[in-house]
Amino acid sequence: xxxxxxxxxxxxxxxxxxxxxxxxxxxxxxxxxxxxxxxxxxxxxxxxxxxxxxxxxxxxxxxxxxxxxxxx
Numbered sequence: 001x002x003x004x005x006x007x008x009x010x011x012x013x014x015x016x017x018x019x020x021x022x023x024x025x026x027x028x029x030x031x032x033x034x035x036x037x038x039x040x041x042x043x044x045x046x047x048x049x050x051x052x053x054x055x056x057x058x059x060x061x062x063x064x065x066x067x068x069x070x071x072x
Contacts, residue, residue, distance in 0.1 A: 006056065007052070007053065007056060010049075010052040011049055011052070022041045022044075
């Protein structure tokens with residue numbers, strides 16, 4: 001599986017995970033709070049995506065370093 005496929009899967013999972021429960025909460029909220037809750041949902045999603053990217057890059061670096069260290 002290519003790196004981009006792993007990334008896309010992680011992003012879609014994050015979107016689906018936060019979507020259902022948060023959407024129900026936003027729908028039940030008073031009208032004046034809905035904008036803030038939607039913004040909070042977006043920030044949370046972006047945070048999860050950034051965390052996923054960071055973890056993925058760290059793992060890729062660890063794998064590359066392991067290969068280099070095996071040559072020593």
